[in-house]
Amino acid sequence: PRRRRGYAGECRRAKRAIERTCEAVVDMFDAARLGRAVEVRRMVKLASAIGASIERDSKALINLVRLKEKDEYTYLHSVAVCALMINFARHMGLEPQEVEDLGVAGLLHDVGKVAVSDAILNKPGALSKVEMRSVRSHPVAGHRLLASSPGAPDLALELCLRHHEKIDGSGYPGGLKGDELSLAARMGAICDVYDAVTSNRPYKDAWTPCGALTAMQKWTGHFDPMLLDRFADSLGIFPVGTLVRLSTGELGVVVGSAGDADEDVVVRVFFDCETLSEIEPIDRAIAPAAEHPRIISRDSPNFWRFQDWDVLRVRILASSTASAAVPDPDHPIGPRGADR
Template identity: 45%
Template sequence: MLKRITIQDLRLGMYIQELCGSWMEHPFWRARFLLTQQNDLKTLLASGIQEVWIDTGKGLDVEQGATARTDEEVDQETEYLLREADKPLSTATTSMADEVRHAMQLCNTAKQSVVDMFSTARMGKAIEVGQALNLVEDIANSASRHPHALISLARLKNVDEYTYMHSVAVCGLMIALARQLNMSEEQVREAGLAGLLHDIGKIAISNQILNKPGKLTDTEFAVMKTHPERGLRILQKSDSVSPAVLDVCLHHHEKIDGTGYPHGLQGDGISILARMGAVSDVYDAITSDRPYKKGWLPAEAIRKMAEWSKGHFDDTVFQAFVKTVGIYPIGSLVRLTSGRLGVVIEQNPDSLLMPRVKVFFSTKSRVQIAPEVVDLARQQEEKIEGRESADTWGFRHLEHLWIDQ
């Protein structure tokens, strides 16, 4: 049973369902947890939080003699219970097709949230961490329902919205990667926030450099390389940004062999979250269309990153990342043993080599064929022979094959 209580009635052993107040008023990444630590109780009592919702089915109830609730508080509790009952379970799994439809709406609202957040920072104001955390929570819930929908959609950004949607994409990738690495849900949220804010320093770089269609000069590249430090200064204006998130902002361009920037860190000198940020940042960057280069298809990007991985990425993190997005990520163009071409539309959690593929073209007759979904894990006749280039075949806008399922 859910019950709203005053902060003075809170005690160890209670299960906190929701903290009544903004994220800025408390230091906890999750609003739902079993209260077991005396230090956490002291922190809550000293915070600006006045009331909390507890779940007496998962933890202790209030003690006898606790403050009686007013009629208004009872009405508020009833309204909250009805609201909660009407919500879908955020962790329930859904089909790829269903989650793609939900993720399309989420991408639109996420883009606007990031635009607003970056605009606030551009005016010299502190980042509203509560707003950012709410967005991280929405993205984490989408990834819980289906891990590939949002990160695949966020990749399909146009050149003009790259800066904003790149933040959303890296947030989603960091969340999925953190779960692949078996991190706690608290660490998952922190990884997501780090991904969302990692490139905020680019608001201090001129559009002439950011959107230059040609190669940057040495002087321009030197300016571009200042964005991690500029981002750090922006985030330091907010007391609510954790040291781990600041570290990712500053060090997501470091490389394992020490050739990265801004500090040339190497090996274990780079934090685990910064190593995760490096992989996630590069993957989304090279699969996105930029003013100076068309993005690679996902499978080609994974192949290229594997070539760089020894000096560039942490081996364990990169291997976990490949498991996260797949050897043939959603949207990859592949050739089957039958000679048919198809687009990967969904991963197989039991085998990275046997995703579901929507075939649509015959290389033998060189004509389009009626689209057909082939689940490579459920038959013996077909397997993937290799990756293909959409440009080589003259294909455009292959994304509709996996978006419109």
């Protein structure tokens, strides 16, 4: 991720871009409820403003849009997925037109939720079978609406229809699996769930970015694992247990997150790359806008020739009691909650 000095300034600009985009998303949902087509051109403009903010500073807007109140979720989630998709697509080196289209797709992906009542979307408890069926109708409903909206990019139709598919074929509406899923669908599934679980919802509190990625990595069959790694890299946030190299010339293991909004990544350093020797473990909090220390890269344990990395990693993670809590991936609210 790119870093610039004016993080605070960009946060102010990003806040305005988020507000403007959120208003447009509210309008879009209102119009959709009346059966009107989506104003695609307005969405393209807003997605490109979000892209410009991410180009100036890749963290400001994404950090801000994660902090939403429970009742803002439906609309701000679209803005968040737009920003995450743009950031992810840029990181993947996709063509500018694809980056823009995927941003627009992020804004439009959940428009089919107008077909689901607010009472169901915001229900604090578990959903009944009938309610779940209603929720699961939103990709097809949204796709139908976008298909009749002039100028909607193909990638937006694709993302709208496929963002709840899973790599093992257990998703909906098509139950597509593996290679049957387009890149856009696989990227969208990751961005959608990441924002869902890192947001406060009526039925669960937000997880930290680090905790969310740690849990998502354990949901075998849900996401494309290679893409999930690329997504983590695009955010500069890594699951607990990841080996990273810091600008201090040290290697460390990610142990959790810290700070007011859990923006900082806590890395337990244990190895000096210059002397090639182990050092006394110490925790460093890496702030999102800091030039130094910062995370340079995810590193391979093989490259550094750590003999038994799994054993060493467990020893490092256990070397202090300060490690942050990780959500339980088996908790039923996790992947199921993300279906909404």
